[in-house]
Amino acid sequence: MSTIFEITPNKPSWRDDWVRATYNNAPFHCEANSRESGRRIVEHQFPKKEYPYAEDMGRMAREFTIRAYCIVYARDDDDLFRTDYRKVRDRLIDALETEGPGILQLSTQPPQTVVVAKYRMTEEERFGGFCTFDITFLEYGTDPLFDPGQEDTQATVANASQAVRDQVQRTLAPPSPSIGTGAIEV
Numbered sequence: 001m002s003t004i005f006e007i008t009p010n011k012p013s014w015r016d017d018w019v020r021a022t023y024n025n026a027p028f029h030c031e032a033n034s035r036e037s038g039r040r041i042v043e044h045q046f047p048k049k050e051y052p053y054a055e056d057m058g059r060m061a062r063e064f065t066i067r068a069y070c071i072v073y074a075r076d077d078d079d080l081f082r083t084d085y086r087k088v089r090d091r092l093i094d095a096l097e098t099e100g101p102g103i104l105q106l107s108t109q110p111p112q113t114v115v116v117a118k119y120r121m122t123e124e125e126r127f128g129g130f131c132t133f134d135i136t137f138l139e140y141g142t143d144p145l146f147d148p149g150q151e152d153t154q155a156t157v158a159n160a161s162q163a164v165r166d167q168v169q170r171t172l173a174p175p176s177p178s179i180g181t182g183a184i185e186v
Helices: 085-096 153-172
Strands: 029-036 039-044 053-059 063-071 102-105 112-123 130-139
Touching: 063 085, 063 112, 085 112, 085 130
Parallel strands: none
Antiparallel strands: 029 063, 039 053, 063 130, 102 112, 112 130
């Protein structure tokens, strides 16, 4: 019987797709992460009716909750593995407190454009050289007012009203006399 630690050659593995966890290029170790979403359901209940009607209003915004940490390392190898974890911690705090959306890259998931809802950084004296972050991100999505794929409703309504105006003017306009048709009136 094989175990999860045995890797079969020539078969794709989740380890092949693993990447470093970052938020706006600020790296961190990720202890745990969760993703929450679902459907927005509105249930309608009617007087004198036995059965309700559940209406699907679309997908809920995704929410990502992660437990990240920064820890001291024996030597300075790169921007995450440092002898002074505070530099990594401060870089992550700066990224989390920057206004606007950012890119969240979790180790086994595709990058997501998110905004920081809140975070909590915890340092304990008994665990020197170590801090944890509990972070909640919300899916950024697209602004419906500036989405280039969306129809310009103001222009559509203006064009439709102009078309109706033109049609009314053509209908109410007096008929123009026919000149030079060569017809003889009796």
